[in-house]
Amino acid sequence: MTSLIVEGVRLSVPDMAVPVLNVDHLMIGSGAHVAITGGSGSGKSSLLNVLSGLERPTAGRVVWEAVDIAALSESGRDRWRAEHVGLVMQDFHLFPGLSALENVLLPAKLARVASEALKQRAGELLVKVGLSRPDQHVETMSRGEMQRVAIARALLREPGIIVADEPTASLDAESGEAVANLLLSIAVETGCTLLVASHDPRLVERMKRRIAMRAGEIVSDTVDAESSA
Amino acid sequence: MISFILADLRRLWLGAAVMILLVALATALGVTVTLQERALRLGSARAADRFDLVVSAAGSETQLVLSSVFLQPSPLPLMPGDVLAKLNADPRVAWAAPVGFGDSFLGHPIVGTTTKLITGTTTGFSAGAVFAHEGEAVVGAGVDLPVGAEVKPMHGTAETGGETHKEIAYRVVGKLKPTGTPWDRAILVPVQAVWHLHGLGAHDDHDDDHDHADTAGAANAPAEPEHHDEHDHHHGHVDADAPVNEAFTQEAPGLPAILVKPKTIADAYRLRQEYRSGSTLAVFPGEVLTKLYATLGDAKFVLAAVSAGSQVLVAAALLLVSLIHVGQRRRQIGALRAFGAPRTAVFSIVWSELFGLVALGIGLGFALGYTGARFIGTAFTTQTGVILPVEFAMEDWRMASALLLLAALFAAIPALLAYRQSPAQALRA
Structure with a gap:
């Protein structure tokens, strides 16, 4: 749905001479399924942070459709991310004390965009990810169930981009498999661009395009033959 | 949110x-x-409000206010009895009433005073009426005694080892409405009863020497044992049925304090000026309190x-x-x-x-x-x-x-x- 052009992106941190991220050129087509791999410290999380607007690059352009998010203000990037990006993280980041439904709706409520329609959609999404008790408090759920809640939350505002950072790393094999299936089927169904940073071969191998990183740079970029990404 | x-x-x-x-x-x-x-x-300040002017023998202003307004037991020096007669005769004075302290009953101070003071500083009776005989008493709202109860005065207080007077037991004839002042805790009796009880006053045939006066006025003698001995000699001249006599003459015994109600504010200032010199002290309790608060x-x-x-x-x-x-x-x-x-x-x-x-x-x-x-x-x-x-x-x-x-x-x-x-x-x- 949303295509990406990255040009001359550098991300430096104050006390390191070498930038933690150095990507001269990267293009990702709309609706692509991309896995980003690499060891710890390879820069794959930094890349996802820059692409999702969580972090502003020190230099360069990050253009999603027509918008250069590297040029947006902090609040501007927050707003853009809230509208366009669904984030799924390794640690779920659900809020204890709230129900599954409340967790799905929380960011929208805090941004004051939670309409009746959105509330209804939240309930539907929970059913879709396979949860039958929207009022269950999240701290009483299994890790697999928690990640499903997190995926429902990511999908609430119909984002064009889903960014998942190690979505299966803290799950057992079975839950990991289920979450991987869910992410892929949703991406296919909605036509979202899916960016996944992962070590998990079962997830990585199912993505059509694989970008490998080392020391903040892209070292390989392979596309499965049948794919047009 | x-x-x-x-x-x-x-x-x-x-x-x-x-x-x-x-x-x-x-x-x-x-x-x-x-x-x-x-x-x-x-x-x-409200407690002191009812007392416009207090006159006593020269001494401590603070002590005077504490004793007269707040009824804190402490020995006050005495002034001659003729001051009261002089004040009562003064045209600038609405009324002047003596107060005699020293006795207590069940922890309540017994204050010898006059009917004028009672009517002048209180808001009336919730039961009974003011005393008419020497052996009668009026209690404040804070005293847990009914009309008809007996009050056996104790010299000084129980804490200071006081002894009970055997000569008289006052009968409570009236109970006052609450005033919100320490006087609510007081038992008010005719001042002449206090004098007689301590062997003083017009009907007394003993010589009016200094020791007597001290005992009668501020009967806080326990601190000085010799007063006790002397004072015992003078017991026993109380006639409980004698009518209350409030015509005070030059021969009235020594007094620790007199509460004065001047007719006007100007009179109050003039009286204070006049009674501030020589052997007497005159204070506005409110003013003394203000000084105390400053401290x-x-x-x-x-x-x-x-x-x-x-x-x-x-x-x-x-x-x-x-x-x-x-x-x-x-x-x-x-x-x-x-x-x-x-x-x-x-x-x-x-x-x-x-x-x-x-x-x-x-x-x-x-x-x-x-x-x-x-x-x-x-x-x-x-x-x-x-x-x-x-x-x-x-x-x-x-x-x-x-x-x-x-x-x-x-x-x-x-x-x-x-x-x-x-x-x-x-x-x-």
Whole structure:
């Protein structure tokens, strides 16, 4: 749905001479399924942070459709991310004390965009990810169930981009498999661009395009033959 | 947002409760000190209100006010009895009444005085009427004795090892309505009975030497045992059925104090001027209290400083706790931002949570402080009869607003910290 052009992106941190991220050129087509791999410290999380607007690059352009998010203000990037990006993280980041439904709706409520329609959609999404008790408090759920809640939350505002950072790393094999299936089927169904940073071969191998990183740079970029990404 | 804050507080209820309690206690301390100090000032001023001018022998002004207005037992020097006759004859005086202290019954001071003083300083009787015979007594509203009860006067007080007079038992004939002054705790008897009981007065055939006078007026003799011995000789000239005689002559015995009701304010000042010289002392009790408060002002300042200090300590502790708390929740706050909560929402959450707790603590502190001050006031009233009017004044609401404003600013510090924090860094931590 949303295509990406990255040009001359550098991300430096104050006390390191070498930038933690150095990507001269990267293009990702709309609706692509991309896995980003690499060891710890390879820069794959930094890349996802820059692409999702969580972090502003020190230099360069990050253009999603027509918008250069590297040029947006902090609040501007927050707003853009809230509208366009669904984030799924390794640690779920659900809020204890709230129900599954409340967790799905929380960011929208805090941004004051939670309409009746959105509330209804939240309930539907929970059913879709396979949860039958929207009022269950999240701290009483299994890790697999928690990640499903997190995926429902990511999908609430119909984002064009889903960014998942190690979505299966803290799950057992079975839950990991289920979450991987869910992410892929949703991406296919909605036509979202899916960016996944992962070590998990079962997830990585199912993505059509694989970008490998080392020391903040892209070292390989392979596309499965049948794919047009 | 509210549901998120509530869920958060439910999870951290113990910490939140301790925080509220800390703020409440620090606030309550300040509120109690302020309210109690004001109540003491107002209450004692109201107690002194009924006594326009007090005349006594030259001595301590403060002692005079404490003894006459607050009925605190202490030996007062005596002035000659002719002062009373002179005052009663003065055209500027509405009435002048002698007061004789020294005896007590069940811890209540027995005050010898006149019917004029009773009608002039009280609001009437809830039962019975004023005394008409030497053996009759009128009790204040705070004395737990019914009309008809017997009062056996004790010389001095039980604590100071006083002995009971065997010659007379007063009969209670009237009970006064409450006045909110220490006189509510007093048993009022005809002054002539006090004189006669101690072997003094017009009907007494003994010589009126200094020792006698001392015993009759301020019968606090226990401190000086030889008075006791001497005083025993003079017992036993009381006729309980004799009518009350309030025509005081030049030969009246020595007196510790005379309460004077001048006709006008100008008269009051002139009388005070006149009776201030030589062997007598004349004071406006209200003015003496004002001077006393000026001295006590320093004590109030110390108390206020202590309570302000405790508030600063609590504020500092809370700031520390909330900064640590925000630090611990960096990831959570970062996640909120990452998932699309605006920065302003993050600021509002942290700010409202903290401000809500502190505001609740301040509110609770005011309630607690008020209850505490009322409690102290009630205990004080039981002991002294002085009603302490514990009430909030305009300045208290100003203080509450100032505290709330401070809390609002103070809650903004961690909120700003959370606002400024980068979500990516927070999630990495």
